[in-house]
Every structure is written in C-alpha cells, then in structure tokens.
Amino acid sequence: MTIDPFSAADEFEHADVDTVVIFVDIAGFTAFTEAHGDHRAAELADRFAAIAAGALGPGDDMIKTLGDAVMITSSDPAAALAFLRRLHDETRRIDGFPLLRAGICAGAVVKRRGDVFGSTVNTAARLAAVARPGQIVGNAEAAAALRGTDFLAMTSLGALRLRNVSALVEAFALDVGTRHQEHVxxxxxxxxxxxxxxxxxxxxxxxxxxxxxxxxxxxxxxxxxxxxxxxxxxxxxxxxxxxxxxxxxxxxxxxxxxxxxxxxxxxxxxxxx
Structure with missing residues (x-):
C-alpha cells in the first residue's frame, strides 16, 4: 500500500496556533558536569525543571524538558518575559545556582498532542544557543511587542545566521535584570x-x-x-x-x-x- 503524503496531511490532527516559544538552559552545564560529576549534574537539571514548572504563569505551558533545558510556551511576549523573570528570581535564591540563558521566538507553531513543532520552535532553540550566560535573546516579532515597556532594555544584535535556520533572524538582547551581580x-x-x-x-x-x-x-x-x-x-x-x-x-x-x-x-x- 502506498501512502499519499497529501491525504495523510489532510488527516493529520493538529492545531495551527500563534504563541511564544521559550527555550531556557543552564549556562556552562557541560563544565559543571565535568567539575562535579554526572550525579550532581543530573540533580541540578532535575531541580531546574522543577523550579521552571513552579514559575509558570496562567498563560504558560511546560512543553518538555531536554537535559538541562526546558521548553515553554507563553501566550504573548510580555508573559514570556514575566516567566523568565520569575524563574531568575527563584534560581537566584539558591546558593551557587549557575546562570541561565534563554531564547524566545514569537510566531506560528503546529500543536499536536501537547507538543509544538515548526520553525518558531527551531528558532527559539537557536536563539538560546547564541545567548550569553544571563542573557535573553528574542526575535524581531517578540522585541516589537515589548518596545516601550518600562522594565526592559533592548539591544539589537543584527541579523544572525542561525544553525539549520535558512533565513537570517533579526535578534535582540532583552534585559530584564536577569544577570547575577556577583561572580561565576x-x-x-x-x-x-x-x-x-x-x-x-x-x-x-x-x-x-x-x-x-x-x-x-x-x-x-x-x-x-x-x-x-x-x-x-x-x-x-x-x-x-x-x-x-x-x-x-x-x-x-x-x-x-x-x-x-x-x-x-x-x-x-x-x-x-
């Protein structure tokens, strides 16, 4: 039997939705693992996932955990930034907790069985990968929605060539006070x-x-x-x-x-x- 890809797509159960995808991971997690061992690293990742789940707001959903990273969707860019700020506040209360880095991307996704797919997801992950420790990097759509907010400083990073993303992505560093002031x-x-x-x-x-x-x-x-x-x-x-x-x-x-x-x-x- 031959499967017709077009008819299969027509029967594919999903929802096309606009959302904000957030990827957050622990900066320097590989270095932490090398210095303190696999068990402490696994404990740190597990604790981070639990903290992220506790920091979710009304418009946020925990999609999945991926090693030392979490993937979240938020209803809009303001909700995404509010989540990241709560997450930062919680981790700062823990003595020795490493810095975090995050990427956020506003756009369309394919939602299916509690997961999300598409270029918006891929871009959010790549923006997190280029973020520096303590930094949040967002795409142009997310940045445009946040312009003028009184708690946000924004710096253009220009058009970035992200790995496995065909088009250049206009990126912005978003400062909501998520950098630790002490040392690392x-x-x-x-x-x-x-x-x-x-x-x-x-x-x-x-x-x-x-x-x-x-x-x-x-x-x-x-x-x-x-x-x-x-x-x-x-x-x-x-x-x-x-x-x-x-x-x-x-x-x-x-x-x-x-x-x-x-x-x-x-x-x-x-x-x-």
Missing amino acids: DPICRMHVTTDAQSLTIAHEEDTYRFYFCSTACLRRFADRVGDMSTSPGDGDLQSTPSFFAEVAAHFDTLGSSPNGRESAPSSTRSTSS
Whole structure:
C-alpha cells in the first residue's frame, strides 16, 4: 500500500496556533558536569525543571524538558518575559545556582498532542544557543511587542545566521535584570559571591580576580594556567593565551579582564586568598 503524503496531511490532527516559544538552559552545564560529576549534574537539571514548572504563569505551558533545558510556551511576549523573570528570581535564591540563558521566538507553531513543532520552535532553540550566560535573546516579532515597556532594555544584535535556520533572524538582547551581580566560578560555572575563595592573577597593568566554589575548582583553574607548586604570591606562571580567551569570553568580552580592561596575557603572577 502506498501512502499519499497529501491525504495523510489532510488527516493529520493538529492545531495551527500563534504563541511564544521559550527555550531556557543552564549556562556552562557541560563544565559543571565535568567539575562535579554526572550525579550532581543530573540533580541540578532535575531541580531546574522543577523550579521552571513552579514559575509558570496562567498563560504558560511546560512543553518538555531536554537535559538541562526546558521548553515553554507563553501566550504573548510580555508573559514570556514575566516567566523568565520569575524563574531568575527563584534560581537566584539558591546558593551557587549557575546562570541561565534563554531564547524566545514569537510566531506560528503546529500543536499536536501537547507538543509544538515548526520553525518558531527551531528558532527559539537557536536563539538560546547564541545567548550569553544571563542573557535573553528574542526575535524581531517578540522585541516589537515589548518596545516601550518600562522594565526592559533592548539591544539589537543584527541579523544572525542561525544553525539549520535558512533565513537570517533579526535578534535582540532583552534585559530584564536577569544577570547575577556577583561572580561565576570559571571552572564549573557555579554562581559564587566575593566571600568565596579567590585567585588574583596580575599581568602588566591588568589584574584578574576569579572566584571559586571550592578549593578543587581553584586548583583545577591554577593547573590550567600554570604550575602552582611554589607558594602563593611567589610563583611566576606561564599562562595559556587560548585559556585566557576562553575565560574572557565567559565574562562576555573576548580578551578582556572581568573588570573590563583589555589584555591578552602572556605571563602572570598569582596570589590566592
């Protein structure tokens, strides 16, 4: 028997709806897994999914969980931003919880058996993938609906070429205060405060200070920068430029220190506290 794809499509039970698709994941989840192991990573992902479910509003639906990510639909862009803000507030209350990143895309989807499909879904996932830690990235339709809201700052990212999305997507970074103000462990990406163990690396006129969730992460960081077998403050370390680029990228600007001064270190001196 031959299946006619056109007649099959006619009989396909679904609904074509306009919605806002949200993808949110844990920034640096792979790094967290490497630093703390599979079991802690699985526990973190499970806890995140539970927090996201608890942050849903009247117009929100939890569509699915995907590893360390959740996929949500909201009735409109304002509801989507309100959900993300509630989610951020809940995770900030948890000591050490990593930063989140999100993509939102307003548009049409195919809804079937509690799931949603289509280019809007794919675009939302890709926008989340390009978002930086603590950042929300939305498409032009979502951004247009949010212009003029008093709690939102918006920055154009231009037309982006997203993986497996044929057309360029006009994207915007949406700021609703979802960035942590403290620091992030550069090894495992956990959110830490200035009371945590720190390592200061000085190079020429620039000073880099990094904070760590534990001695283990501090030592792993130091091992990647250089040999810390000498006493703190006395060891000349040979840094790896690519590693500093990786760390700098984590702080949002390639080649810059956490305090915003630009540098590409080639040799360093460290002190720990």
